[in-house]
Amino acid sequence: MVTLIRQEIFKLIHKRSTLIGTIALLVLMTIFAIFSKLQPSFSDPKGDFIAAYGGLSWVVFFMIAACSTIIAMEFQYGTVKELLYRKYYRGQILASKWITMFLYSLYFYVLSFIFSIILKLVLFNSKFSLTDLYSNDQSIMHTTLVTYAGNFVGLWLLLSLVLLLANVFKSSAAAISVGIVGYFATSIVSSLLFMLINKWEWVKWNPLNMLNLPTQLSNSTVVGTLTRLSNAELVWGNLIYTAIFLFLGYLIFRKRNV
Amino acid sequence: MNDILTVEKLNKSFGSKKVLKDVSFNVQPGKIVGLVGPNGAGKTTIMKAILGLFDFQSGNILVNGERISIVHHQPLSDVGALIEYPGIYPFLTGRQHLELFADNETTRKEDIQNIITKLNIESYIDRKAKGYSLGMKQKLGIALALLNKPKLVILDEPMNGLDPKATKELRDLILQLTKAGTTFLISSHILSELEKLVDEIVVIDDGKIIKQTSMEALSDSNGNYLVLTTSDDEKARKVFIDEGIKLEQTTEIRIKKTSDDQLASLIQLLSNHGVNIIDVQHEHSDLETSLLDLLDNKQVEE
Ligand SMILES: Nc1ncnc2c1ncn2[C@@H]1O[C@H](COP(=O)(O)OP(=O)(O)OP(=O)(O)O)[C@@H](O)[C@H]1O
Ligand SMILES: [Mg+2]
Numbered sequence: 001m002v003t004l005i006r007q008e009i010f011k012l013i014h015k016r017s018t019l020i021g022t023i024a025l026l027v028l029m030t031i032f033a034i035f036s037k038l039q040p041s042f043s044d045p046k047g048d049f050i051a052a053y054g055g056l057s058w059v060v061f062f063m064i065a066a067c068s069t070i071i072a073m074e075f076q077y078g079t080v081k082e083l084l085y086r087k088y089y090r091g092q093i094l095a096s097k098w099i100t101m102f103l104y105s106l107y108f109y110v111l112s113f114i115f116s117i118i119l120k121l122v123l124f125n126s127k128f129s130l131t132d133l134y135s136n137d138q139s140i141m142h143t144t145l146v147t148y149a150g151n152f153v154g155l156w157l158l159l160s161l162v163l164l165l166a167n168v169f170k171s172s173a174a175a176i177s178v179g180i181v182g183y184f185a186t187s188i189v190s191s192l193l194f195m196l197i198n199k200w201e202w203v204k205w206n207p208l209n210m211l212n213l214p215t216q217l218s219n220s221t222v223v224g225t226l227t228r229l230s231n232a233e234l235v236w237g238n239l240i241y242t243a244i245f246l247f248l249g250y251l252i253f254r255k256r257n258v
Numbered sequence: 259m260n261d262i263l264t265v266e267k268l269n270k271s272f273g274s275k276k277v278l279k280d281v282s283f284n285v286q287p288g289k290i291v292g293l294v295g296p297n298g299a300g301k302t303t304i305m306k307a308i309l310g311l312f313d314f315q316s317g318n319i320l321v322n323g324e325r326i327s328i329v330h331h332q333p334l335s336d337v338g339a340l341i342e343y344p345g346i347y348p349f350l351t352g353r354q355h356l357e358l359f360a361d362n363e364t365t366r367k368e369d370i371q372n373i374i375t376k377l378n379i380e381s382y383i384d385r386k387a388k389g390y391s392l393g394m395k396q397k398l399g400i401a402l403a404l405l406n407k408p409k410l411v412i413l414d415e416p417m418n419g420l421d422p423k424a425t426k427e428l429r430d431l432i433l434q435l436t437k438a439g440t441t442f443l444i445s446s447h448i449l450s451e452l453e454k455l456v457d458e459i460v461v462i463d464d465g466k467i468i469k470q471t472s473m474e475a476l477s478d479s480n481g482n483y484l485v486l487t488t489s490d491d492e493k494a495r496k497v498f499i500d501e502g503i504k505l506e507q508t509t510e511i512r513i514k515k516t517s518d519d520q521l522a523s524l525i526q527l528l529s530n531h532g533v534n535i536i537d538v539q540h541e542h543s544d545l546e547t548s549l550l551d552l553l554d555n556k557q558v559e560e
């Protein structure tokens with residue numbers, strides 16, 4: 001199993017998109033931070049820091065792209081035979097890909113965090129300190145960590161769906177589009193969704209509602225009345241849906257003819 | 259049972275289409291076995307089934323006496339394979355491919371260098387695989403199949419895209435590895451090449467095994483011939499016919515070979531009648547002829 005994860009990481013490191021993703025993330029965050037510095041009237045330096053200068057949103061796109069290709073690429077290059085005939089179980093092979101993607105998402109989060117701190121020190125050092133109070137009487141640092149955690153859990157709900165679809169369609173294009181649509185869908189249909197929830201209470205358990213977790217964490221009271229779920233329920237809902245999607249992906253992959 | 263590979267009554271359908279029908283054959287350790295048959299006969303399908311790449315409806319596949327299935331791959335740790343075309347990551351170099359799949363922690367460096375030298379791919383192994391030609395990819399695929407010194411190697415059309423020199427090098431390498439105890443199952447349409455390699459041949463047509471036989475038995479069953487040139491062909495023919503020796507319907511004097519001392523008695527016979535033999539050729543029917551005969555007659559082995 002360790003061997004398989006090592007192999008996946010080896011491939012990931014040597015893919016050009018990995019380096020491009022990293023550089024792109026840093027550049028985009030820098031651009032965002034500079035804009036926010038130049039236009040102080042439109043920006044909220046503390047809020048920008050908490051959102052990693054847009055980094056947390058960009059990471060969603062990079063991770064959707066990475067997850068949709070990690071399985072589809074093996075079919076595309078014909079390497080799936082090489083991979084599957086060896087002595088390992090299919091479940092192990094799939095799990096090694098999940099774990100690699102998990103580590104990759106952690107890498108992006110840590111990178112966003114460290115680079116946010118650098119940007120803050122360079123551009124906004126005089127404006128605020130990380131121990132200042134932000135919303136809900138919590139320090140900026142604390143709010144940042146909660147925001148990261150909430151986004152991370154929500155990200156993985158989306159990624160588990162992308163991994164499932166990439167597996168069903170054997171193609172990355174379909175998975176990428178669904179992932180990105182899914183990402184925007186929450187904000188687009190959420191008002192409609194909240195209306196439905198108002199009418200039929202049980203609709204609150206659907207996966208789209210779960211994607212409201214990060215918003216609710218930063219703004220518990222307001223959104224909580226709309227999602228009708230507590231923070232804990234949302235977190236569990238996310239985790240359970242993630243597990244279900246991953247498991248469905250496993251069921252398909254286990255018996256796939258190649 | 260000490261076969262390294264046993265396939266028993268394997269049945270496989272894709273949807274409603276039966277692709278393999280009661281396929282049974284076996285491979286003994288240290289042998290080179292050729293799997294031949296027309297396009298679409300099911301060669302690749304058999305190989306994929308052996309590698310646990312898909313489910314089959316019924317039957318058994320045993321490697322070293324252990325059952326293989328889509329969910330049980332353990333025995334495949336001793337198997338190396340190249341199926342159809344090599345799977346290649348364009349963003350890795352050839353050497354990185356080998357590093358990726360080298361299993362044996364302690365000997366990986368030597369294993370990798372060893373296979374690079376043997377297949378003569380040093381010159382481009384550190385270039386990205388994106389720029390490889392067909393034959394270069396093929397050699398890398400073969401290198402990957404042989405990398406971890408497997409006991410059983412399954413090669414599907416290994417000569418695909420190889421130039422004559424590379425083909426000969428591959429043949430020599432396979433023969434050398436067989437001496438060291440490796441077993442090969444090879445499918446190929448290049449029969450003249452296969453003929454120089456294999457000990458045994460398994461013929462498949464339309465999903466059914468038609469024959470499993472050793473190479474000698476196959477060429478014997480289709481006959482070897484003696485072709486004679488004499489000082490007086492006309493007279494020679496007459497002598498043979500008078501003696502009741504059957505001649506083939508050809509312009510030369512062609513006699514089916516039945517025993518090893520047959521030639522001596524023929525020479526004796528002709529010289530008794532004052533005819534001199536100028537030249538004798540031994541004609542072996544090649545694999546291609548034998549195979550085409552076999553497929554035409556479809557003499558299914560009981
Ligand atoms: N994934 C698949 N789905 C449906 N039918 C398939 C599939 N793979 C193979 N077949 C069918 O199975 C039969 C055997 O195919 P296979 O690839 O094993 O032939 P082959 O002997 O390797 O032929 P060739 O010499 O052309 O490589 C063919 O009729 C083919 O159409
Ligand atoms: Mg084939």
